[in-house]
Amino acid sequence: MLPPKDNIASTPENVEHQAFIVYDEEESPIRPDETPGDHYYRTYTDRRVVDLHAPVWKLKQGDSFYDWQVCRDWFQGAFPPAEIKFQEEQTHDRTYRAYLQETVISTSTTHRIVREWRSMHKEWDDVDASKKDVAEEKAKVQKMEEWSAIGWKKKAEAEAAILAEERKLWKEACARDNNEKRTLRNEVVSLKAEIEMLKKETIDAEAARDEA
Numbered sequence: 001m002l003p004p005k006d007n008i009a010s011t012p013e014n015v016e017h018q019a020f021i022v023y024d025e026e027e028s029p030i031r032p033d034e035t036p037g038d039h040y041y042r043t044y045t046d047r048r049v050v051d052l053h054a055p056v057w058k059l060k061q062g063d064s065f066y067d068w069q070v071c072r073d074w075f076q077g078a079f080p081p082a083e084i085k086f087q088e089e090q091t092h093d094r095t096y097r098a099y100l101q102e103t104v105i106s107t108s109t110t111h112r113i114v115r116e117w118r119s120m121h122k123e124w125d126d127v128d129a130s131k132k133d134v135a136e137e138k139a140k141v142q143k144m145e146e147w148s149a150i151g152w153k154k155k156a157e158a159e160a161a162i163l164a165e166e167r168k169l170w171k172e173a174c175a176r177d178n179n180e181k182r183t184l185r186n187e188v189v190s191l192k193a194e195i196e197m198l199k200k201e202t203i204d205a206e207a208a209r210d211e212a
Contacts, residue, residue, distance in 0.1 A: 037077050044081035053080040 030039045037056040055077035063070045087095070113120070 040077075041081050041084050044085065049082065 030036065034042070035056075040056045057077045058073055059070065065071050065074070090098070
């Protein structure tokens with residue numbers, strides 16, 4: 001008789017957990033039939049959602065899309081793993097319909113570009129001409145602002161010169177007035193002293209006369 005199985009190991013939740021642990025163990029090695037790109041996409045997990053996408057390419061700086069193998073390599077590594085996972089989860093019908101829509105829309109857009117190429121160029125020329133007009137108007141406005149600033153500066157300098165001259169004259173007038181007041185004050189003081197002296201002499205003369 002076999003020993004009873006552990007109840008924890010037999011629950012679906014733990015089976016999923018065990019599979020997750022096995023998946024972690026498989027993340028590191030590259031399988032014999034895998035390319036580095038295959039391994040990069042296969043080992044994608046939600047823990048890498050914030051990591052930068054680093055395409056696993058063999059492209060060289062001298063490669064050109066005229067080589068179909070270069071195009072294939074670019075396609076195989078261009079998209080982030082989350083997008084690859086999303087596409088793999090789509091049904092074949094939905095993928096087929098998305099392919100049809102993408103092809104038709106791309107072809108329709110190409111047709112419009114070819115049909116309206118000349119008018120598009122005309123619109124670009126009109127935009128360039130408008131940009132040129134705007135640049136010229138902007139230059140004119142800047143020039144006017146410069147002239148206006150120069151005019152205001154000259155006017156301010158002239159007014160400052162007038163004010164400086166008036167201040168100088170005012171200071172000179174104040175100085176003259178102060179000198180005149182100082183002279184008058186000295187004369188008043190001198191006259192007061194003479195009056196006091198005359199009063200004293202008068203008093204002395206009256207006293208001497210009374211004694212005689």
